[in-house]
Amino acid sequence: MGRITTSGKGRRWVLGGHPWIYADDIAQRDAKPGELVPVFGPNDEPLGWGLHSSASRIAVRLVTRSAEQPKRDTWRALIQRAVDTRSALGLLDERGSCRLVSGDAEHLPGFVVDRYADVLVVQSGCQGSDALRDFLVEVLLEVVPFEVRAVLERSDSGVRRLEELEPRVEWLKGSVDEPVLVEEPDELVYEVDVTHGHKTGHYLDQRDNRAVAGGYALAVPDGTGRMLDAFSYDGLFGIQAARRGAEDVLCLDQAAACEERVRRNAELNGVAKKVRFEKADLMQDLRRRVKEGESYDLVVVDPPAFARNRKEAAGAARGYRELNLRALGLVNSGGHLVTASCSFAVSRESFIGHLEDAARDSGRDAYLLHVAGAAHDHPVLLGLPESNYLKCAFLRVV
């Protein structure tokens, strides 16, 4: 069995609470790719056990801070705790959806599981979770308190390149050919294309923010009931607004496949007559719409991450300022802008700073009503700031 010895800086970092150890902070490394290894400080004091990566800057992701090797029961208890948490949150409704296991934030490095009704979609993001995949899925299936029709591995995200891992998409149990139908307790209905959709097929993290944003659709006295869902993907911000009374919803996204997804989801929710889709590159398209004088009572902008790491944060700042300046130009007086950033490298404070700059440049008064994060099934582990990635600001614009 291998072992890792940290430098003094690495030891201080681990004791400071972060569960990742960077390659630069390792003094001695004797470990295979993906191996579960004990970690020691420079004086041989045990710091815990973690999954090793031979390729990534994140060389070890801690599973436990105990000196004892994690056994089957340890892994089982971690998965059980994740599932119990969703149960306590009321998210295990038979036909519903949730993030069932949230990887590093739940001490299951790289291992993410999304649940869409009776279909589970597993993502593995590091060498260690690849090595443990079959075992973790076996334990998961022992633990979940509902019938599972199929399990798909959708390990095709770009982050795997950092671990020198090939993309892997594979049915691990059963299979489904058609999109999976999800029916949420609030009667929102939608389809998820688990094999071809983005991420695991859907963006679960915005669930709660969509429900709140929908409530702003009719919040403008004498408003037009027009709503713009920019970066719409499968259209659920817009569809939630239409369900709450918005009269005319325009969904925009550059991915052509979104058109059919938005159309189907609007139809399933009985709002097909109110919801339209147009394919557009939004960095250009929003500028044109402002010039042409378009206006909406509710505008949602939910772009992809503009910064994948801290080095890209400066470029991202310009992107967020520009995008939100354009979005502000499209909001009717008294209307609302709901604007998100999923870049973990852009802090909540920086994001609000970018919104302040955009408001100043727009010459409008914008009031920050509140800033939310991801839905609670995407837990934020204190000590792991990377798990606190989503910011969603709700603004009233006058």
Ligand SMILES: C[S@@+](CC[C@H](N)C(=O)[O-])C[C@H]1O[C@@H](n2cnc3c(N)ncnc32)[C@H](O)[C@@H]1O
């Ligand atoms: C974070 S997702 C949006 C999630 C969606 N709002 C939801 O509630 O599920 C970002 C979306 O932006 C789209 N996108 C990325 N770059 C774009 C661009 N330049 N113009 C338009 N859409 C873009 C992607 O296709 C993706 O659907």
